[in-house]
Amino acid sequence: MKNDALPVMNIGLIGHVDHGKTTLTSALSGKWTDTHSEELKRGITIKLGYADIEIRKDKKGNFTNESKVDGKETELIRKISLVDAPGHETLMAVMISGAAIMDGAILMVAANEECPQPQTREHLTVLKILGIKNIIVVQNKVDLVKQADAKKHYKQVEKFVTDTLGFEVPIIPMSAQKGANLDILIEAIEEFMPTPKEKEKADSSFIVARSFDINKPGTKIQKLTGGILGGTITGGKFKVGQEIEISPGFKTENKGVSTWTPVKTKIKNIVAGNKSISEKGPGGSVAIETELDPAQTRTDSLVGNIIGAPGKTPEIINNLKIEPHLFDKVLGAKEDLPIEPVKMHEPLVLNVGTATTWGMVNQIGNTTIINLKRAIAVNPGAKVAISRKFGSRWHLIGWGDVK
Numbered sequence: 001m002k003n004d005a006l007p008v009m010n011i012g013l014i015g016h017v018d019h020g021k022t023t024l025t026s027a028l029s030g031k032w033t034d035t036h037s038e039e040l041k042r043g044i045t046i047k048l049g050y051a052d053i054e055i056r057k058d059k060k061g062n063f064t065n066e067s068k069v070d071g072k073e074t075e076l077i078r079k080i081s082l083v084d085a086p087g088h089e090t091l092m093a094v095m096i097s098g099a100a101i102m103d104g105a106i107l108m109v110a111a112n113e114e115c116p117q118p119q120t121r122e123h124l125t126v127l128k129i130l131g132i133k134n135i136i137v138v139q140n141k142v143d144l145v146k147q148a149d150a151k152k153h154y155k156q157v158e159k160f161v162t163d164t165l166g167f168e169v170p171i172i173p174m175s176a177q178k179g180a181n182l183d184i185l186i187e188a189i190e191e192f193m194p195t196p197k198e199k200e201k202a203d204s205s206f207i208v209a210r211s212f213d214i215n216k217p218g219t220k221i222q223k224l225t226g227g228i229l230g231g232t233i234t235g236g237k238f239k240v241g242q243e244i245e246i247s248p249g250f251k252t253e254n255k256g257v258s259t260w261t262p263v264k265t266k267i268k269n270i271v272a273g274n275k276s277i278s279e280k281g282p283g284g285s286v287a288i289e290t291e292l293d294p295a296q297t298r299t300d301s302l303v304g305n306i307i308g309a310p311g312k313t314p315e316i317i318n319n320l321k322i323e324p325h326l327f328d329k330v331l332g333a334k335e336d337l338p339i340e341p342v343k344m345h346e347p348l349v350l351n352v353g354t355a356t357t358w359g360m361v362n363q364i365g366n367t368t369i370i371n372l373k374r375a376i377a378v379n380p381g382a383k384v385a386i387s388r389k390f391g392s393r394w395h396l397i398g399w400g401d402v403k
Helices: 021-029 037-042 089-099 118-130 147-165 182-192 294-300
Strands: 007-015 049-057 075-084 104-110 135-140 171-173 205-212 228-235 243-254 257-272 275-277 286-290 306-308 316-326 347-352 355-363 368-377 383-390 393-402
Touching: 007 021, 007 118, 021 049, 021 075, 021 104, 021 182, 049 182, 075 182, 089 118, 104 118, 104 182, 118 147, 118 383, 118 393, 135 147, 135 182, 147 171, 171 182, 205 294, 228 294, 243 368, 257 316, 257 368, 316 355, 316 383, 347 368
Parallel strands: 007 075, 007 104, 104 135, 135 171
Antiparallel strands: 049 075, 205 228, 205 306, 228 286, 243 257, 243 306, 257 275, 257 286, 316 368, 316 393, 347 355, 347 383, 355 368, 383 393
């Protein structure tokens, strides 16, 4: 494969807070993804982080992420985009948004803590709901425990994962901090996480996972870069100069009535694998520069939108119809919290793709209807994660299919 090859898939790093996701991302890519000021201050991931890695082989056939081993060039097998998702319980919505663009996932489990921790259980369940089956478990921080304890913990992890998913997945003991067994993980990624088949004949579709303004304060108008949309292409191709539609777009208010209107713009630039390219199909993380005013894309304001050809984006939904499937108890809490049926006029938080919305229940039964405060663009059959407030915190209570 040529060294200028582009990333072909997204792999998410998920798991309980402080189990080593960002450290492993750094070990694999050389990039520290916690760059937000509040992330640096608190020492946890708050927003989705992105980094690209290279799967390579040395002259002896060993897997590596290094361009040279013993002074000799290594062979590039493929490039992959990593999505570093937050593990803190209050940031579950961000994690679910990240999972929506993952083709596979690495679940981080710290060997110096009992398994499962609340968010370990919650995150793995999200993968199951979304149908993500290409999973590798990393038993991290084995350097901090005795060998006998590591083996006992390994058995805990194995039972938990198999009981949750219904099938076995690779479990790799390692130390992300010291790079121990990093080569084994890279080999497992190559073996157990195949590149998804492209859907270039499908309608063009791009899921927005981040949106931002990259201009520095004081930049002259004529030198401004247009609004940036980051995410992944799930079907078809996008080209520089192409007209696109962003849905549900922007909200307008008229006499107390909110209306969501798709917005049309053009693509000025496409960036993938740190390169500007003229067109891009499915696979890996992508950034699109648009002709939008950069003020319109600041602070992730367009996260959850779907991009497509004009007139080809999904229907805008204000009243969401779902068939709910609730868990017996809350997965992401340390205490035992039973889950009761959905009630009339109950407020719920809903995650659909990368969109986070909320609303009030106005019909219950086999079909539950929720009046949304923020409209979404979604196709029938899409998976919805449902969260309810317990005390001061929102917890995942189940999932549903869009009708």
